[in-house]
Amino acid sequence: MKLFPLHIVPNDTNIDFMSHRKPVLAIMVVLLLASFAIIGFKGFNYALEFTGGTVVRTHFEKSVDADTVRERLDKAGFDNAQVQSVGGGNDLMIRLPPDGEHNNAADAAQQVAERVRVAVTAADNVATVQPGEFVGPQVGKDLAMNGIYATLFMVIGFLIYIAARFEWKFAIVASVTAFFDLILTIAYMSLVGREFDLTVLAGMLSVMGFAINDIIVVFDRVRENFRSLRVEPLEVLNRSINQTLSRTVITAVLFFLSALALYLFGGESMEGLAETHMVGAVIVVISSIIVAVPLLSIGPFKVTKQDLLPKAKDEEELARRP
Numbered sequence: 027m028k029l030f031p032l033h034i035v036p037n038d039t040n041i042d043f044m045s046h047r048k049p050v051l052a053i054m055v056v057l058l059l060a061s062f063a064i065i066g067f068k069g070f071n072y073a074l075e076f077t078g079g080t081v082v083r084t085h086f087e088k089s090v091d092a093d094t095v096r097e098r099l100d101k102a103g104f105d106n107a108q109v110q111s112v113g114g115g116n117d118l119m120i121r122l123p124p125d126g127e128h129n130n131a132a133d134a135a136q137q138v139a140e141r142v143r144v145a146v147t148a149a150d151n152v153a154t155v156q157p158g159e160f161v162g163p164q165v166g167k168d169l170a171m172n173g174i175y176a177t178l179f180m181v182i183g184f185l186i187y188i189a190a191r192f193e194w195k196f197a198i199v200a201s202v203t204a205f206f207d208l209i210l211t212i213a214y215m216s217l218v219g220r221e222f223d224l225t226v227l228a229g230m231l232s233v234m235g236f237a238i239n240d241i242i243v244v245f246d247r248v249r250e251n252f253r254s255l256r257v258e259p260l261e262v263l264n265r266s267i268n269q270t271l272s273r274t275v276i277t278a279v280l281f282f283l284s285a286l287a288l289y290l291f292g293g294e295s296m297e298g299l300a301e302t303h304m305v306g307a308v309i310v311v312i313s314s315i316i317v318a319v320p321l322l323s324i325g326p327f328k329v330t331k332q333d334l335l336p337k338a339k340d341e342e343e344l345a346r347r348p
Contacts, residue, residue: 039271044264047320054317058206061213068216073223074108074121082120082139083156084146089115092293095146102145106221110295120146135160173227180231181205184238188245195327196245203318204237211306220298229302236281237310241318244270248319252329259330263319271315278311 074081084095092109095118099107108121120142136157143155181201188197211233215226248266255262285303288296322329 039268040264041268041271042264043267043315044260044320044323047316047323050316051320051324054206054313058209061209064213065209065216070216070222071219073221073226074123076222077123078160079121079123080135080138081159082122082135082142084118084120084142085154085156086116086118086146086151087153088151090118090151092118092295095120096294098146098148099142102141104142104145108223108295111293176231177208177234180234188238188242191242193249193329195322195329199318199321199327200238200241200245202321203241203313204234206317207237207306207309207313208234210309211302214305215298215302220301223298225296225299226302229299229306233302233306233310236306237313240274240277240310240314243273244314244319248322248329259328260323263323267315267319274311274314278307282307 092111096109104122106123110119139155139157143153147153184201185197188200208230211230247270251262251266282304285300289300292300321327
């Protein structure tokens with residue numbers, strides 16, 4: 027029994043996305059350049075993983091809320107402290123940015139750990155700390171480089187897979203669109219001053235993966251329509267967008283809602299990841315419609331029926347195909 031149709035957009039939708047593709051793509055280029063400018067001038071609010079600082083593991087006699095501990099640290103003068111549950115509710119990992127006073131001293135981490143213990147201990151819930159550990163800025167540089175390598179690895183992997191699965195023009199367009207989504211997401215995080223930590227980096231990589239997944243679905247429909255429809259290429263692209271529009275929107279909405287739940291109930295340590303996913307979901311659903319497919323009608327990326335037909339054994343077989 028069919029309870030309800032899983033369609034946000036009606037099946038007979040026929041929006042002419044391709045008629046304004048050139049001015050829309052021009053606006054997207056301007057938006058991309060503006061994003062680069064924002065990133066270049068504003069930079070990032072790097073977290074402890076990238077700047078260095080002190081890590082203190084704390085154990086409480088009773089279960090404690092991370093937000094409560096964070097408030098106590100703020101009152102004690104530990105600004106921008108990251109507090110994360112580790113193992114059970116009695117153990118917390120506290121990450122503190124460098125204070126510029128004595129982080130290079132031999133006993134600096136131990137001194138910071140003792141100050142943390144005093145700050146977070148309550149009369150009814152005594153805390154103990156392990157010796158603090160200082161994280162040098164070199165570790166941050168290594169993490170940043172690993173993030174760059176991971177991004178490049180993903181892009182190269184996308185190119186190889188899509189070129190083998192579809193066609194080289196599709197591979198380049200999909201990678202360019204995913205890169206566009208990534209840059210806009212990064213620019214947003216830079217503009218709002220969101221702390222850039224490993225969870226945000228992970229969120230950006232997953233946004234790229236989500237973008238490629240969404241683009242591949244649309245491109246698969248483009249390929250099938252080029253093989254089956256006897257219409258002009260622009261009409262093929264237009265119908266492909268409309269036919270996958272409901273699926274694209276539903277996927278993005280579900281992705282956004284799951285990230286919203288994580289943002290609301292996942293605690294402060296997960297807010298960066300969740301916000302990256304929410305912003306990325308909006309950007310990806312828009313770019314899949316008005317960037318990825320329209321690029322297949324522009325310049326060297328323009329696809330034709332001959333590009334997407336299965337490799338024929340002979341010319342007569344090609345002629346018989348629709």
